[in-house]
Amino acid sequence: MRRFFLTLFLLPALIALGAGAWALWWLHQPLKLPAATVDLPVEPGTTPRGVAQLVRQSGVEVEPQLLYWWFRLSGQDRQIRAGSYELERGVTPRTLLAVLVRGEEATRSVVIVEGWNIRQVRAALARADMLRPDSAGMSDAQLMEAVGRPGVHPEGRFFPDTYTYSKGSSDIAVLQRAMRAMDRKLEAAWAARASDLPLKTAEEALILASIVEKETGKPADRPEIAGVFANRLRSxxxxxxxxxxIYGLGEAFDGNLRKRDLQTDTPWNTYTRPGLPPTPIAMPGQAALLAAVQPARTSALYFVSRGDGSSEFSENLDAHNRAVNKYIRGR
Known part of the structure; x- marks a missing residue:
């Protein structure tokens, strides 16, 4: 009789111990995925039970109820975050929950390069992996309205940098981040401007910075190039x-700048119109912004490319013509 009661007492304990051991084993077993990676989008407001169902619906071979109870027993079920996740082979129930709780979303990145114009920026966004093309088909004016700057020209408004995003994010959201970054960089640069700067507004600084960006082959030359333009503006x-x-020619530019192009008037032709052009001509980076507001103190009024990325600076037209003959005409 004693043996019977002992067995009756031990059996549930053994069953519980066995169930616990199996659960521990299961938590560390890789889940079976239908492919090398599986997308798992979790919308805001999805319940823990709903998340478990989504895992199964994505093709992962797992019992949703079992996964849900793991979420519950862990005490972290309320900490699961919405987001766009990417499950990879080798993921276990334990690591899956950790990813969901930490919000480790699947991310991609897109680069906006210094000196790019808005056409190049939009082309890069269109090519970006898993970035939702909400701006496709929009005109530049519609695009600026979508990012919250109606009536503003898009050129120069987006700071060159690498931007990460979750899979399925909107290209509009990436542009808004780049725009806010440019706002901050420009504000900081303008606050640090030289006292004798021949520019009236931060907008003019952005325009000059975009020109400096496009004219610079060697980074160290930026302040000197900005100094030449500052001297010309003063004079x-x-x-x-x-x-x-070239910017004024737009898509008509074929890579060869001709004399007739220099003589053809457009709002951006600085050979035919005085002062700065009406808008930036590219996306300037941090160094170009700082050069525009803190130009080198120089007496140079001219510069020409030496052909190796650096520039030759001259104080008068005669010296400049000699430099042109040497570096451009090869005389």
Missing amino acids: NMLLQTDPTV
Whole structure:
């Protein structure tokens, strides 16, 4: 009789011990995925039970009720975050919950390069992996309205940088981040401007920075190039910078800048119109922004490319013509 009662007492304990051991084993077993990676989008407001169902619906071979009870027993079921996740082979019930609780969303990245124009930025966003193309088909004006800047020209408004995003994010959201980044960088640069800067507004600084960005082949030359343009503005000289002419030609530019192009008037032709052009011509980076507001103190009024990325600076037209003959005409 004693043996019977002992067995009756031990049996539930053994069953519980066995169930616990099996549960511990199960928590560390890789889940069976239908592919190398599985997308798991969890919308805000999804319950823990709903998340378990989503895992199964994504093709993962798991009993949703069992997964749900693991969420509950862990005490972390209320900490599961919404997001766009990517499950990889080798994921276990234990690591799956950790990913969901930490909010380790699947991310991608897109790069906006210094000196790009808005067409190049939009093309990069269109090519970006798993980025929702909400701006596709929009005009530039519609795009700026969508990012919250109606009536503003898009050129120069997006800071060049690498932007990460969750799979399925909107390209509009990426542009808004880049726009806010440019706002911050420009505000900081303008606050640090030189006292004798021949610019009236931060907008003018952005325009000049975009020109400096396009004219610079060697990073160390940026302040000197900005200094040349600052001197020209002070002297009421035409800026005569090729990148603004090229920008004014738009998609008609075939890579060869001709004399007739320099003589064809557009709002951006700084050979025919005084002062700064009406808008930026590219996306300037941090160094170009700082050069525009803190130009080198120089007496140079001209510069020409040496052909190796650096520039030759001259204080007068005669010296500049000699530099042009040497570096451009090879005389």
